Amino acid sequence: xxxxxLDAADDVSTEVVPPTQRRRGLPAVLxxxxxxxxxxxxLLVVVLSFxxxxxxPYDINEQDLANRxxxxxxxxxxxxxxxxxxxxxxxxxxxxxxxxxxxxxxxVAFGIGxxxxxxxxxxxxxxxxxxxxTTEILMALPSTIILLAVIGVIGVKTYIVMAILGVLISxxxxxxxxxxxxxxxxxxxxxxxxxxxxxxxxxxxxxxxPAMATVIAVQAAQLFGIAILIxxxxxxxxxGPAEPNPSWGIMIQDASxxxxxxPWLLVPTGVVLALTVVAANVLADALAxxxxxxxxxxxxxxxxxxxxxxxxxxxxxxxxEVRDLTVSVDDGPQLVSDVSFALQPGRVLGxxxxxxxxxxxxxxxxxxxxxxxxxxxxxxxxxxxRDLVGLSEKQANAVRGREIAMISQEPMVALDPxxxxxxxxxxxxxxxxxxxxxxxRQVAAQLLRQVGIVDADRVLKSYPHQLSGGMAQRVCxxxxxxxxxxxxxxxxxxxxxxxxxxxxxxxxxxxxxxxxGLSVVIVSHDLGVxxxxxxxxxxxxxxxxxxxxxTAPVLDDAAHxxxxxxxxxxxxxxxxxxxxxxxxxIAGTVPAPGSWPTGCRFAGRCQFTQDECTVPFPALxxxxxxxxxxxxxxxxxxxxxxxHADRVGAETAPVPSAPTAGALS
Amino acid sequence: MLGYLARxxxxxxxxxxVAVLISxxLxxxxxxxxxxxVLGPGATPAEVAAKNAELGWDRPLVTQFFDYLGHLVRGxxxxxxxxxxxxxxxxxxxxxVTGFIALFATILSGLVGVFLGVTAAVRGGRFGTFITSxxxxxxSLPVFWVGILFVYVLSISLGWLPATGYVAFADSPVxxxKSLLLPVLALTVGGAAIVxxxxxxxxxxxxxxxHIRTLRALGTPAWRIRYVHALRSTSVPVVSVLGIQFIxxxxxxxxxxxLFALPGLGQASQAAVSAHDFPALIGVVIVATVVVVxxxxxxxxxVAALDPKVRTA
Numbered sequence: 001x002x003x004x005x006l007d008a009a010d011d012v013s014t015e016v017v018p019p020t021q022r023r024r025g026l027p028a029v030l031x032x033x034x035x036x037x038x039x040x041x042x043l044l045v046v047v048l049s050f051x052x053x054x055x056x057p058y059d060i061n062e063q064d065l066a067n068r069x070x071x072x073x074x075x076x077x078x079x080x081x082x083x084x085x086x087x088x089x090x091x092x093x094x095x096x097x098x099x100x101x102x103x104x105x106x107x108v109a110f111g112i113g114x115x116x117x118x119x120x121x122x123x124x125x126x127x128x129x130x131x132x133x134t135t136e137i138l139m140a141l142p143s144t145i146i147l148l149a150v151i152g153v154i155g156v157k158t159y160i161v162m163a164i165l166g167v168l169i170s171x172x173x174x175x176x177x178x179x180x181x182x183x184x185x186x187x188x189x190x191x192x193x194x195x196x197x198x199x200x201x202x203x204x205x206x207x208x209x210p211a212m213a214t215v216i217a218v219q220a221a222q223l224f225g226i227a228i229l230i231x232x233x234x235x236x237x238x239x240g241p242a243e244p245n246p247s248w249g250i251m252i253q254d255a256s257x258x259x260x261x262x263p264w265l266l267v268p269t270g271v272v273l274a275l276t277v278v279a280a281n282v283l284a285d286a287l288a289x290x291x292x293x294x295x296x297x298x299x300x301x302x303x304x305x306x307x308x309x310x311x312x313x314x315x316x317x318x319x320x321e322v323r324d325l326t327v328s329v330d331d332g333p334q335l336v337s338d339v340s341f342a343l344q345p346g347r348v349l350g351x352x353x354x355x356x357x358x359x360x361x362x363x364x365x366x367x368x369x370x371x372x373x374x375x376x377x378x379x380x381x382x383x384x385x386r387d388l389v390g391l392s393e394k395q396a397n398a399v400r401g402r403e404i405a406m407i408s409q410e411p412m413v414a415l416d417p418x419x420x421x422x423x424x425x426x427x428x429x430x431x432x433x434x435x436x437x438x439x440x441r442q443v444a445a446q447l448l449r450q451v452g453i454v455d456a457d458r459v460l461k462s463y464p465h466q467l468s469g470g471m472a473q474r475v476c477x478x479x480x481x482x483x484x485x486x487x488x489x490x491x492x493x494x495x496x497x498x499x500x501x502x503x504x505x506x507x508x509x510x511x512x513x514x515x516x517g518l519s520v521v522i523v524s525h526d527l528g529v530x531x532x533x534x535x536x537x538x539x540x541x542x543x544x545x546x547x548x549x550x551t552a553p554v555l556d557d558a559a560h561x562x563x564x565x566x567x568x569x570x571x572x573x574x575x576x577x578x579x580x581x582x583x584x585x586i587a588g589t590v591p592a593p594g595s596w597p598t599g600c601r602f603a604g605r606c607q608f609t610q611d612e613c614t615v616p617f618p619a620l621x622x623x624x625x626x627x628x629x630x631x632x633x634x635x636x637x638x639x640x641x642x643x644h645a646d647r648v649g650a651e652t653a654p655v656p657s658a659p660t661a662g663a664l665s
Numbered sequence: 666m667l668g669y670l671a672r673x674x675x676x677x678x679x680x681x682x683v684a685v686l687i688s689x690x691l692x693x694x695x696x697x698x699x700x701x702x703v704l705g706p707g708a709t710p711a712e713v714a715a716k717n718a719e720l721g722w723d724r725p726l727v728t729q730f731f732d733y734l735g736h737l738v739r740g741x742x743x744x745x746x747x748x749x750x751x752x753x754x755x756x757x758x759x760x761x762v763t764g765f766i767a768l769f770a771t772i773l774s775g776l777v778g779v780f781l782g783v784t785a786a787v788r789g790g791r792f793g794t795f796i797t798s799x800x801x802x803x804x805s806l807p808v809f810w811v812g813i814l815f816v817y818v819l820s821i822s823l824g825w826l827p828a829t830g831y832v833a834f835a836d837s838p839v840x841x842x843k844s845l846l847l848p849v850l851a852l853t854v855g856g857a858a859i860v861x862x863x864x865x866x867x868x869x870x871x872x873x874x875x876h877i878r879t880l881r882a883l884g885t886p887a888w889r890i891r892y893v894h895a896l897r898s899t900s901v902p903v904v905s906v907l908g909i910q911f912i913x914x915x916x917x918x919x920x921x922x923x924l925f926a927l928p929g930l931g932q933a934s935q936a937a938v939s940a941h942d943f944p945a946l947i948g949v950v951i952v953a954t955v956v957v958v959x960x961x962x963x964x965x966x967x968v969a970a971l972d973p974k975v976r977t978a
Contacts, residue, residue: 133676140680140961142953144916145934146687149946152938153691229807233920236809237935249809256813256924263817270810277805285801367882393887400884408882413875418897418973428883463973476879483883 035286038279045276049095056089061244069262078268081251082258087268094246095272098235101162102227106220108166113173114216118204120174121181132178135171143168144230151239158231158240165230169223176219177212184211218287225280232273248273318342319384319519320366320487326378327361327370333594335361335374337543343536345486348513348520350534350551352527352566356590358543359523363489365389366521367406368396383487402432405480409492411472415464421448421475422460425482432483447478452508470501477508488512490522494529506533527566531555536626539563542590542601545619549626559628561636562602564643600631607643608636666969666976673965677958684954685737688947689730698722699746702941720746733947742948747940752948756933760952762831763929766845766921767914770852775907777853778860783899785861786868787891797865803858808917812851812924819847829926848921856910863906867899874898901972908964912957 030036048055057077058064064076064084072079078087116135120128143165150164151157185208234240235249243250248269255265320343327336336358343349351359365376366383368391381388388399400406408414416424425444426437435443441460448456451474464472473493480488490509494502510533512518524530530537530551537554539547539562547560558564565586588605597603599614606613612631622628630636700716701708708716717723721732736743742753785796820828826847832840871877872895880890919931926932930949937945969975 136676137680137683140677140954140957141684141687142912142916142950142957144919145950145953146684148919148934148938149688149691149950152941152946153943225805229805232807233809233917236807236920237923239938252807252810252813256809256816259813259817260821263821266810266813266817270807270814274802274806274810277807278802281801281805369878369881397884397886400882402884406879406882408875408879410875414879416876416880416894416898418894418971420973427889428885431885463977465974466977479879479883 032286034282038282038286041275041279042283045092045095045272046099048092049099052089052092052095056086056093058086058089060085060090060093060246062086069258069265071264079264081254081265082262087251087265090246090251091248091269091272094241094248094251097158097241098228098231098248101158101231102224104159105162105166105169105227105230106223108163109169109173109223110216110220112167112170114177114209114212116170116174117177117181118208120178121185121208122200122204128178131174135174138168138171139175141168144233147230147234148239151234156239156242158234161234161239162227162231165227169226173219173223176215180212180215181208184208187211214287218284221280221284221287225277225284228273228277228280317344318382319345320521321382322362322366322379323382324379325362325365325376325381325389327358327365327374328377329593330373330375332373334377334596335543335593336365337596338379339538339540339543339545340379341536341538341545341548343487343519343521345519346513346517347535348509348522348533349536349538350530351521351523351538351540352525352530353540354525354566354586354590356542356592357540359525359540360491362540363406363491363521363523366487366489367400367404368393369400369406401428401480401483401485403483403485404487404489405483405485406489406491407473407476407480407493410496411476412464412467412469412496414476415467415472415479417464419463420460421462421464421467425460425475425479428479428482443482444478447481448475450481451475451478451512452504453478468501469497470504473497473501473505474508477505477512481512485518487519487521490520492523492525495524495526502529509533527555539566542596543593544601544629545627546602546629547622547627549623553623554626557623559622559633559637560602560630561606561608561643565605568643600629608632608641669969669975670965673962677962680958681951681954684950685734685947686730688950689733692943692947693722693726693729699943702943703746737951742951743944745942745945747942747945752945755945756930756948756952759928759930759933762927763915763918763922763931764956766848766852766918766927766929767911769845769849770856770914771907771911773849773853774856774860774910775903777857779864779903781857782861782864782866783868783891783896786865786872793865796861800858800861800865804855804862806855808851808855809920809924811854812848812921815847815851816924819850829924831925831927844925844927848925848927851924852914852917852921856914859910860903860906864899864903867902868895871895871898897971901968904967904971905964908960908967912960915953915956915960 030039062085064070064080064086066084067073067076067080068084069082070076070080070084076086076088078091080086081090116131120131146168147161147165150161154160231240232247232249232252235247236253238250238253240247240249251269252266252273255262255269258265321340322342323340325336325339326334328334339358339362341349351362353359361370361374364370366381366388368388370376376389379389383399383403388396391399415421422441422444425447426440429435429440429443429447430437433440433443444460445456448459453459453471453474459467459471459475464475467475488509493509494505497505506529509520509522513520520533522529522534534551537548537551538545539554539560541562547554547558547563554563555567558567569585586605591597591601591604597614599616600606600609603609603613610632615631617629617631619627619629620633622633698713698717699720699722700713703720704712704716714723721729724732733743740753742751742756744751745755781796781800785793816828819826826843827840828847830844832844834841868891872891874895877890877895880894885894915930917931918929919935921927922929922931923935930952933945934949934953936942937949
């Protein structure tokens, strides 16, 4: 209780709530039963405590000597104390002081902490450093003991003592509020407000403080509970209101003396005190939004219903054959519908499309690593003749890493920050290859050299935060190679990297395919990447394959309007052609899962849409072994029409040349 | 790393100095008069003044402060104005009592809290909700109330443990342990709840981290993902909260020692407060501050050892 465990300080969301969303926050909290009861109880205690002299059945000193230490009865609803005084009357008479004192502590703590935080956030680093160091010292002082020393010198003056507690706690409040104030200030609208000539005080009161409201409310509720506990603790030690005046602490001290002969005495006061603090904390949790839903984390899902799969692969040469794969939100809409494609050993297949087209879901289903609440609801994934759909977690684990490996989009967060590169490589190497630690380390260094890391020994000793993005992605690729897989699933492997590094990683992947015979499924929204590295391409739109085939014919002679549109939107401008002033994009957005039209899903954005496009239509063969899903494909092809990128370009914003008029500075 | 430690150390020394200054000023700046306290209400102003002079309280404040600091550096905390006992020696015998209670309660809170919090995060569902909400209640309960409930259940109803009193380790190690058990259990209720919440939140965050997917994609066994990788990330916030707990339990010892009649630091501070024993008050503040500061330093070292980002900074 000494060092103010404002324990939620770390995990309370310090996310700034934009002013427009904030309004609805408070009442929404009260719509849930827990916080509603908590607020109800707090209100009840406050009202009963402050009105106690008006309604209490007995005077606080009225002794009913015949009924000492009585249990609850008609005359004394909560029983009586050792002197026969009515507990109900005394508990609520005692309530006013801790409630007021705790409120005072909260007021003082925030009255000091918030202005300091605002000043530190506004005045820059020097001021912030001075204030922060001072508060660090304040926070390291043993506050309970200091409070006791204060009492030892000035005597039992509850409100002064609780105000001093507020001063001590203000350091912790400052720490939390500084983080929030700084993040609010980084927001554009605060700076914009400054530019508009609002004074510092106004910027703070109009923009910064309101954005901090949620965090302030959470901390205030929590601090209120802590202050009540400290106040009661001091009273328990005898440093509270003197007899015959009641206090919660001294009443519990009384009860402790009668725990042998009248244990009931412990109940009423303790429960009222505990419930009040519990209510304050429940309210704080609800405001912080963390008690809301404790979501069940990843559990091994029940395996998908067993389906009879025609085991004969359509393409005997294919290492991977995805057939009519459907991925859905459990009890919800489909995310991927009837996706089929095949991949031969040693080839690279690109899954392309805009965000929200189901590329990543398709890729992740290959490893059985779909997010919680999403699963494969139909179709099959034949990997070397075996269906991966419906494998148990254990069976799937035997495939992951050993046969199929994955590298992900953001290499900087794909490695465990707590462990060295060596540790993270050696673990899987030992597991996959059954070698000892020393040999595993040699293999690790060798793998790093294989992915183009010259200084393998230094990188092995490094931690992820010491690596650059490109280096981290190389390590991730080395990690994926530890199990000597035959298939590598790469989800946007270059998106998060600098352009020059992108090219290096792509050429590394190409070299690996060439040298090891690895097959790769690469997810990308970038047709440049696809053209660069893929042998085959599968264009996805709204969960479906709209076009597939060898890369060269698909890109050179796109049959589906969506592929044409993607090509038109691709900013990779050929050399010698001036960069267009307007970047072409495809008008509209990908329809969300669950709102896909029955006919062609691209119809709403297509320049060639006609009435016939609203009826379902099967895929047609195209590009040799590929397919295309468009009812008008022949018409469009025969007419030789092209997608007019500039037609939609007019609807998009011009490429920003320079920030407009200082407003963003 | 070394620079970081040097800065923490400097701040620690500064903190102790500030604590000395605050408590010194507090005692002297108000019209606290040890003479009046020692001699009681019957004494004449002249007698009080004479007594104050005898205790050295008539000297200039700055002289007294540096005099005190001089003694402090040599480990001399002065003598009580009530019973002339050596404050340093007195607190030295009391420190282990409080220290062991706080240490045991911290360890137990850590074990129970980490177990509950991690299990709740891993199993989730109703069990997870139950653990998180009941820990929310447990950390709100006043420790003295919980203590009395434990006395009622464990000593009175079941008769398993002595209700109050302290047995020195030297007299009987078993009875010593028994005499500490109830206070430790009472402190553990709230402590474990706070640790459980921290461990739960940390574990849930860790299990949702991006790098967990990398591990799963490598077919890493579930136990290894949970208890090697996710638990390791969780360890940093848990260790921090354990440090805070130890400090908090040390401060909270006043109440628990009062309840269980234990001769620790808390009891000494309560007595010093009640008797207005100024030198003893300053002594208690200093000792408590030193404990806090040392704990924080240790915490910095442990966190640095656990977190490569801090270690390699």
